Amino acid sequence: MHAHRTRTRVEGGHRVTVDLPSDFPDGEVEVIVLPAVDDADNERTESHPRRLSVDELLANRLTRPSGVDPVSLADMQSAIADGALGRGDV
Numbered sequence: 865m866h867a868h869r870t871r872t873r874v875e876g877g878h879r880v881t882v883d884l885p886s887d888f889p890d891g892e893v894e895v896i897v898l899p900a901v902d903d904a905d906n907e908r909t910e911s912h913p914r915r916l917s918v919d920e921l922l923a924n925r926l927t928r929p930s931g932v933d934p935v936s937l938a939d940m941q942s943a944i945a946d947g948a949l950g951r952g953d954v
Contacts, residue, residue: 871900 866888872880
């Protein structure tokens with residue numbers, strides 16, 4: 865699969881021109897146009913708010929329910945070992 869990412873500017877008439885590398889294959893392509901994000905602070909304008917990345921979404925959802933103790937390293941190692949050996953109940 866070939867992919868090409870570039871920044872450009874929307875000019876009058878709402879047209880965008882993209883120059884592709886010479887090794888990009890001929891044929892039909894899919895074009896997705898997004899407002900540019902400032903890489904320095906990853907902020908978008910008020911009309912285009914920043915969205916969570918998948919990592920941020922998962923990190924925010926991984927919270928321990930109240931009343932549940934954290935899992936210890938020994939518990940994790942035991943679960944991994946049990947999984948590797950098979951529990952025999954499957």
